Amino acid sequence: MAYDEVLAERVRELLEEGEEIVAKKMFGGLVFMVQGNTAVGVVGDELLVRVGPDRTPRALARPGARPFESRGRVSKGWVLVAGEVLDDDVLDDWLQLGREAAAGLPPK
Template sequence: MAYDEVLAERVRDLLEEDCEVVAKKMFGGLVFTVRGNTAVGVVDDELLVRVAPDDTPQALAQPGARPFEVRGRISKGWVIVAGEVLDDDVLDNWLKLGREAPAGLPPK
């Protein structure tokens, strides 16, 4: 499964200032980790975002957002965002949310 390289480059550019961010191929796409914990990713032409449990209902209420499903099961703490809604401001907001979720996790 390929991922949208243009979207991946946009994500990389916005996350570039943080030296703790590392890109890895995973989930058939490209994920970005913060201190070893996955924060966001690009799968096909969509954005995968880690969200804190308390932020999940609000995140799912945003345009283009839906639960992340793996083999028919919803993966808690993850949201998929349709690529067509990801203008620069929207993408930046999702990336901030994705970076906040693993902030309290220990480094891997």
């Protein structure tokens, strides 16, 4: 599956501030890792965000968010966000959630 390169570039530009970010092709898209842990990714034209299990219900209540499913199974602690709702402020909020969730994990 191809991923939205424009969205990926927007994500890359916003994540460059601060931590060392590593981009890697995964999940049929492009993921961005913080301390070796996936924080966010671009899958198709959607944003994949690690939110953590405790924050999942609140994240799913936000516009454009839905559970992330892989091979027919819902991945706990992850959401997909529709590309059409990702203006700059909304995108930055989601990226912050992903960074916080990834930074809370032990480095790999």
